[in-house]
Amino acid sequence: MAVKKNTTTTMATKAHKADKKAPTPVQKKAIAKVQKKDISDHDDSQSEDDNEEDKENEEDEENQEQDEEATQEDTANGNNNESEPSNVTFKDLGLMQPLVDACEQLKFKAPTEIQRESIPWSLQGRDIIGLAQTGSGKTAAFALPILQALWNNPSPMFACVMAPTRELAVQISETFESLGSTIGVRCCVIVGGMDMMAQSIALSKKPHIIVCTPGRLQDHLENTKGFSLRTLKYLVLDEADRLLDMDFGPIIDQILKVIPKERNTFLFSATMTTKVAKLQRASLNNPVKVEVATKYSTVSTLLQYYLFFPLKSKDSYLVYLLNELAGNSTIVFSRTCNDTQRITLLLRNLGFPAIPLHGQLSQEKRLGALNKFKSGNRNILIATDVASRGLDIPSVDIVLNYDLPNNSKDYIHRVGRTARAGRSGKSITFVTQYDVEVYQRIEQALSKKLEEFPTDKDAVMLLQERVAEAQRFAITELKEQHASRGKGGRGGNKRLFNADDNDRDDDSVQAGGYKSKSGAARGNRQGKKMRK
Numbered sequence: 001m002a003v004k005k006n007t008t009t010t011m012a013t014k015a016h017k018a019d020k021k022a023p024t025p026v027q028k029k030a031i032a033k034v035q036k037k038d039i040s041d042h043d044d045s046q047s048e049d050d051n052e053e054d055k056e057n058e059e060d061e062e063n064q065e066q067d068e069e070a071t072q073e074d075t076a077n078g079n080n081n082e083s084e085p086s087n088v089t090f091k092d093l094g095l096m097q098p099l100v101d102a103c104e105q106l107k108f109k110a111p112t113e114i115q116r117e118s119i120p121w122s123l124q125g126r127d128i129i130g131l132a133q134t135g136s137g138k139t140a141a142f143a144l145p146i147l148q149a150l151w152n153n154p155s156p157m158f159a160c161v162m163a164p165t166r167e168l169a170v171q172i173s174e175t176f177e178s179l180g181s182t183i184g185v186r187c188c189v190i191v192g193g194m195d196m197m198a199q200s201i202a203l204s205k206k207p208h209i210i211v212c213t214p215g216r217l218q219d220h221l222e223n224t225k226g227f228s229l230r231t232l233k234y235l236v237l238d239e240a241d242r243l244l245d246m247d248f249g250p251i252i253d254q255i256l257k258v259i260p261k262e263r264n265t266f267l268f269s270a271t272m273t274t275k276v277a278k279l280q281r282a283s284l285n286n287p288v289k290v291e292v293a294t295k296y297s298t299v300s301t302l303l304q305y306y307l308f309f310p311l312k313s314k315d316s317y318l319v320y321l322l323n324e325l326a327g328n329s330t331i332v333f334s335r336t337c338n339d340t341q342r343i344t345l346l347l348r349n350l351g352f353p354a355i356p357l358h359g360q361l362s363q364e365k366r367l368g369a370l371n372k373f374k375s376g377n378r379n380i381l382i383a384t385d386v387a388s389r390g391l392d393i394p395s396v397d398i399v400l401n402y403d404l405p406n407n408s409k410d411y412i413h414r415v416g417r418t419a420r421a422g423r424s425g426k427s428i429t430f431v432t433q434y435d436v437e438v439y440q441r442i443e444q445a446l447s448k449k450l451e452e453f454p455t456d457k458d459a460v461m462l463l464q465e466r467v468a469e470a471q472r473f474a475i476t477e478l479k480e481q482h483a484s485r486g487k488g489g490r491g492g493n494k495r496l497f498n499a500d501d502n503d504r505d506d507d508s509v510q511a512g513g514y515k516s517k518s519g520a521a522r523g524n525r526q527g528k529k530m531r532k
């Protein structure tokens with residue numbers, strides 16, 4: 001095993017010894033503050049009706065239940081509890097010098113509240129349930145103690161971090177690599193949509209940290225010769241409430257059967273389930289619940305708005321807003337892959353630099369879309385909820401909920417793609433005559449009424465004709481894509497949007513609009529430009 005022990009060995013050894021000793025005053029303070037939340041004494045959730053779990057097979061009921069849970073919890077806990085200023089340093093938390101240095105290199109001036117409150121516990125070897133707002137640094141909160149433990153007791157397959165989406169897994173791995181750069185950590189990403197053989201080879205090289213999506217991990221556990229997680233010391237479920245829900249829960253159950261019971265388990269999310277049965281799925285051992293926010297709180301730097309209009313005007317409002325907010329980096333969330341694709345085509349027809357991200361694209365295209373958006377090559381990402389959790393793209397200014405999310409949890413995660421790490425951001429949620437009930441549940445969960453985003457309705461109406469024309473072109477293009485896939489195109493019907501024509505690498509964004517290398521504003525067939 002080759003965790004690089006460098007010149008900081010002495011300091012590391014000291015830090016390690018310090019860990020084994022009594023907690024420092026700062027640790028004591030943090031521990032005292034959190035002690036009251038020790039889940040072993042914190043069984044308010046146990047009073048919840050276990051029968052509610054039985055309802056989980058029906059999605060609508062689950063959504064409703066989540067929203068009801070939100071309302072109850074908010075009433076019980078009050079509101080937002082954002083980080084107070086603190087002089088505590090990473091060193092004070094008991095972290096060894098190489099990790100303190102890595103934080104410095106990443107320009108982390110001081111630990112965030114979830115880091116301050118959870119890291120001392122994690123270093124003490126406790127299991128953690130960590131709840132903190134979106135963009136509050138939860139990844140480092142679980143990564144730093146694992147890296148320290150790895151340094152102290154190096155072994156392959158030391159930790160496994162599970163995430164609900166492939167893109168998030170890649171991002172978490174990058175965080176481990178940058179925080180662990182000073183100690184030579186080796187990470188491996190195991191996600192669906194990528195070559196199994198290449199992953200098997202990567203696993204055979206005995207990485208320290210495996211970051212994965214559950215389905216692909218299970219696949220390797222069952223089918224990759226010589227691969228096991230017998231030496232695993234840490235298991236992390238990031239976006240734990242999602243991983244413990246009915247989609248992923250059964251796979252997690254299977255995985256838990258084949259990993260050591262003697263391990264540490266960390267559950268982290270911005271929205272956590274209080275259902276004991278769900279938490280028990282993760283087989284926690286005397287966990288500490290570290291809550292630095294109420295379950296459904298958003299950060300104060302996020303300005304949230306709604307817009308109410310009839311369904312038929314939805315695309316016109318979208319185009320109007322993107323015109324008004326031109327120059328901002330924007331994520332537009334829609335409900336289905338098909339609509340994501342349709343909206344992208346519509347916007348491209350009007351000259352907007354939009355790029356789609358959804359589950360029916362090949363993994364290569366998903367990562368490509370994300371990279372183009374991250375790099376600013378495209379500044380409008382049209383996405384399904386595949387992009388709603390965890391993705392950390394500091395440049396995002398605006399989140400537009402074109403379609404309402406299914407429940408309040410998804411709302412919290414979606415709008416949390418902006419206003420991260422103390423930055424400001426805006427979210428605008430479209431509400432039509434069919435969405436009022438769901439929208440009201442979201443407001444109830446947030447415990448506040450959102451303001452209406454100011455618009456010039458006459459200007460929106462003036463756009464209608466051109467938008468209608470672009471809609472027709474988009475539908476025709478979409479039908480052509482479906483037809484070409486149906487005629488034996490790559491991927492057949494299952495992967496309707498795999499082909500290059502949906503995510504053209506030959507496109508280039510030129511000042512003021514979206515153009516192809518062929519010269520004319522591609523897709524802008526009307527020769528009109530909507531962008532300002």
Ligand SMILES: Nc1ncnc2c1ncn2[C@@H]1O[C@H](COP(=O)(O)OP(=O)(O)OP(=O)(O)O)[C@@H](O)[C@H]1O
Pocket residue numbers: 107108109110111112115132133134135136137138139140269270389390391392394416420421
């Ligand atoms: N102590 C710190 N000081 C400054 N920035 C930090 C610190 N810790 C983490 N960050 C940065 O904050 C951003 C958000 O962190 P991270 O992605 O871990 O948030 P999160 O809480 O997991 O959010 P989400 O709930 O959306 O997944 C990242 O860009 C990360 O590099």
